[in-house]
Amino acid sequence: MGGKTASWGAEEAERRILPYRPDLVILGFGMNDGVHPRVYAEQIGRIIQKTRKGLPRAEFLLTGTMLPNPDGIGWTGYQPEYIWSLRHLASGLEGVGVADMTGMSAYLLSRKRFEDMTGNGINHPNDFGVRIYAQTLFRCLSRD
Numbered sequence: 001m002g003g004k005t006a007s008w009g010a011e012e013a014e015r016r017i018l019p020y021r022p023d024l025v026i027l028g029f030g031m032n033d034g035v036h037p038r039v040y041a042e043q044i045g046r047i048i049q050k051t052r053k054g055l056p057r058a059e060f061l062l063t064g065t066m067l068p069n070p071d072g073i074g075w076t077g078y079q080p081e082y083i084w085s086l087r088h089l090a091s092g093l094e095g096v097g098v099a100d101m102t103g104m105s106a107y108l109l110s111r112k113r114f115e116d117m118t119g120n121g122i123n124h125p126n127d128f129g130v131r132i133y134a135q136t137l138f139r140c141l142s143r144d
Contacts, residue, residue, distance in 0.1 A: 001016075002124075006027075006030070006035075006043035007043050009029055022055070024061065028101075031065045048089075061098070061141070062089070064083035064086055066105040067079055067109060069123065072123070079102065082102065101133055116128065
């Protein structure tokens with residue numbers, strides 16, 4: 001849900017995930033969080049824990065956030081560090097993977113202007129950015 005934080009996800013996990021009984025949960029928080037990476041990882045961990053309490057076999061794909069506009073005042077913070085928190089969290093859990101949209105975003109920013117990938121000039125992807133998210137997730141889920 002757009003505009004929400006991992007803390008919100010942890011509070012809403014039972015209500016927003018469990019009724020659907022998914023085999024795979026894709027989590028994509030980080031852009032709006034603004035908390036220390038350790039706190040962010042704890043909140044993502046709470047979502048996993050609460051979900052697995054009701055769905056012990058659920059698997060997770062943790063999606064690192066794209067980077068915000070580097071020229072945007074007040075938006076760039078811990079986002080580049082969250083991917084490492086996700087990788088560390090996933091390394092200790094069975095059935096948890098990481099989609100590195102943060103790295104993909106950084107790579108694209110080395111070759112494209114931020115304005116070419118954004119819908120609002122700050123932190124929302126445009127159709128190109130959404131396509132890159134989809135391709136990154138698909139690549140993580142494919143066997144090739």
